[in-house]
Amino acid sequence: MVRKIVYPKAGGVETIQIIEVQDPVPKSTEVCVRVHRAGINFAELMMRQGIYGSSPDFPFTPGYECSGEIESIGSAVTDFDIGDRVIAMTGFGGYAEKVCLDYRRVVVIPQSVTFDQAAAIPVTYGTAFHMLVHLGRFANGETLLVHHAAGGVGTAVAQICQSLGASEVIGTASREKREFVESLGMKFVDSATGDFVKKCKDLTDGKGVHHAIDPVGGRHLMKSYKSLRKGGKLYYFGASAAVRGNKRSRLAEIRMWLGMPRFDPLRMMSTNKAVFGVHMGLLEDSSIFEGHLSSINKMLLEGDVDPIIDSVWRFERVSEAQMHIHKRKNKGKVLLDFSPE
Numbered sequence: 001m002v003r004k005i006v007y008p009k010a011g012g013v014e015t016i017q018i019i020e021v022q023d024p025v026p027k028s029t030e031v032c033v034r035v036h037r038a039g040i041n042f043a044e045l046m047m048r049q050g051i052y053g054s055s056p057d058f059p060f061t062p063g064y065e066c067s068g069e070i071e072s073i074g075s076a077v078t079d080f081d082i083g084d085r086v087i088a089m090t091g092f093g094g095y096a097e098k099v100c101l102d103y104r105r106v107v108v109i110p111q112s113v114t115f116d117q118a119a120a121i122p123v124t125y126g127t128a129f130h131m132l133v134h135l136g137r138f139a140n141g142e143t144l145l146v147h148h149a150a151g152g153v154g155t156a157v158a159q160i161c162q163s164l165g166a167s168e169v170i171g172t173a174s175r176e177k178r179e180f181v182e183s184l185g186m187k188f189v190d191s192a193t194g195d196f197v198k199k200c201k202d203l204t205d206g207k208g209v210h211h212a213i214d215p216v217g218g219r220h221l222m223k224s225y226k227s228l229r230k231g232g233k234l235y236y237f238g239a240s241a242a243v244r245g246n247k248r249s250r251l252a253e254i255r256m257w258l259g260m261p262r263f264d265p266l267r268m269m270s271t272n273k274a275v276f277g278v279h280m281g282l283l284e285d286s287s288i289f290e291g292h293l294s295s296i297n298k299m300l301l302e303g304d305v306d307p308i309i310d311s312v313w314r315f316e317r318v319s320e321a322q323m324h325i326h327k328r329k330n331k332g333k334v335l336l337d338f339s340p341e
């Protein structure tokens, strides 16, 4: 028997259950991974609240990503050996002691990469790489604004754009994270009280930044757009403004929707600005993501990036781990430990 985490219905962390099920058996084109670490993503908190558009019906096991070892292999799979250390892009189901998935969603990791690092890479670095490199063609000497700068994606964005030669990175976060954000080479703006539009202009001779990364939504998104210079690029990829703590807040959701900007294409044309919508879970062509992962792997081995792990929690403490994120305490990635005791 194996244990896995289940969201039985929409609700707060108190609804989360851990259940025992039969050992999963891989189908012919699948491998079974004995999970060591699973990443926790902000989206999985939103799924639990029932406000994430592209998640399965309840009950389900969340978990976009995990790392572990191949335990068994389907009859048609030839690319893996039992015991291979891997990253698994599960999509859903990664919060489990064992998970079976299509072998094409699994990548072998070098011996020098730890299970912690491996589980912290796919969503955060994959998303950051997609925006900055694939869409944005981030160039040496360019400037960038990033929100939730101390979080999983935020720290990955900072590392990647600095390795590409960013001249200025402005990061917003909760007040308590100032020192941490500055230690990563960013200029800090307090997300509750600071004026990030002004800071972006002040640090760029009044022009604004080349790139702005916004996972907040609502009115905040237009402010990020205004932080751009002519020719700048805005990436919209989250809705954290719709979340207010552990329980679903319909008021926050409504506020976010009402505050969502309508971009004027004529103005965009006359300023040469671009707005990208980004949802990595809904990419049509999965080979794009696979390409990102192999580039990130190279950056990791060359020391250009190194995932920052905030904390690792035994999976039985998943509710506390998610509350840690709800309380905005994390600096870097939060992981669940599923390794055999």
Ligand SMILES: NC(=O)c1ccc[n+]([C@@H]2O[C@H](COP(=O)([O-])OP(=O)(O)OC[C@H]3O[C@@H](n4cnc5c(N)ncnc54)[C@H](OP(=O)(O)O)[C@@H]3O)[C@@H](O)[C@H]2O)c1
Pocket (backbone or CB within 6 Å): 040, 041, 042, 043, 123, 124, 127, 147, 148, 149, 150, 151, 152, 153, 154, 172, 173, 174, 177, 191, 215, 216, 237, 238, 239, 240, 241, 242, 243, 244, 245, 278, 279, 280, 281, 325, 326, 327, 328, 329, 330, 332, 333
């Ligand atoms: N579209 C995609 O494909 C994609 C992929 C990955 C992530 N995302 C989005 O990117 C954002 C960051 O994701 P992540 O997984 O790396 O999470 P994260 O940044 O580690 O998330 C936690 C941090 O977000 C900040 N935050 C802002 N509003 C919050 C709220 N209402 N409740 C709690 N914390 C809040 C807090 O930091 P501060 O208070 O210090 O800012 C908190 O520490 C999320 O909005 C996520 O949905 C989107």
